[in-house]
Amino acid sequence: MVVPVRHYGRMIFAVIVVLAVIGTVYSIATNPNFEWSVVAEFLFSPSILRGLGSTLVITIVSMVIAVVLAVVIAVMRISPSRIISSVAAFYVFVFRGIPLIVLLILLGNLGLFLKSITIGIPGTQVVLIDVPISEVITPFVASVAGLSLAGAAYMAEIVRSGLLAIGRGQREAAKALGLTSSRTLRFIVLPQALRVILPPMGNEFIGMLKASAIVSVIAGGDLLTVAQGIAGTNYRTIELLIVATIWYLLVIIVFSIGQYFLERRTAEK
DSSP states (O other), rough: OOOOOHHHHHHHHHHHHHHHHHHHHHHTTOTTTTOHHHHHHHHHTTTHHHHHHHHHHHHHHHHHHHHHHHHHHHHHHOOOHHHHHHHHHHHHHHHHHHHHHHHHHHHHGGGGGGOOEEEEEETOOOOOEEEEEHSSSSSSHHHHHHHHHHHHHHHHHHHHHHHHTOHHHHHHHHHHOOOOOOHHHHIIHHHHHHHHHHHHHHHOOOHHHHGGGGGGTTTTOOOHHHHHHHHHHHHHHHHHHHHHHHHHHHHHHHHHHHHHHHHHHHHHH
């Protein structure tokens, strides 16, 4: 009979961790400086819920645009053409290198050096479109554009690694069957690469959801922007940040569960 070795050090460490967690939670819950009634008051406030809705819209729209851009850029990156590949690599380098907060501030303040978007016929005075930049690049548009451009740069590398994980034999077999390159990519390569792409792509979505809080620097109308606006009137900054934190955690939990079942279903195919 084999008797398992007792790891007393591990058991003691586990007890210490549990006691530390309980002590931290108790200390926060009983801290007289926290007004938990304020948290309860604003947790389901219409303003907070509108901010939450804006955060979800910004994140989902940005994610959809970023995924489309990422696929295009990834395909360009593995292109035999050095020019096309270099352009895609330059895009990835630039938008992975620019801090997201800097990119958002730049996009949110385009009106400082671009007054309008003008499209006309070259060599003539005919103007087809002349729209003030402030009417086009709203805080919402700037938020979506910034998250999409930055997210696409990171996701392009994920998609590229997934495409490269599929052996060349798959492409050669599709070519032998008479499939074009676009149909091969759409029906042969991408479906198989999905198993490799999906887990990190789900993590990128959760990361983008958290990164959407940065759009508050340009008053993007997101959850954090609304929470900070309310805190500016009642001076309960910590309580409103706790409200925002609770909603971020709840949304991430929901999407993490969805990601788990989606990955599980994809792995079964």
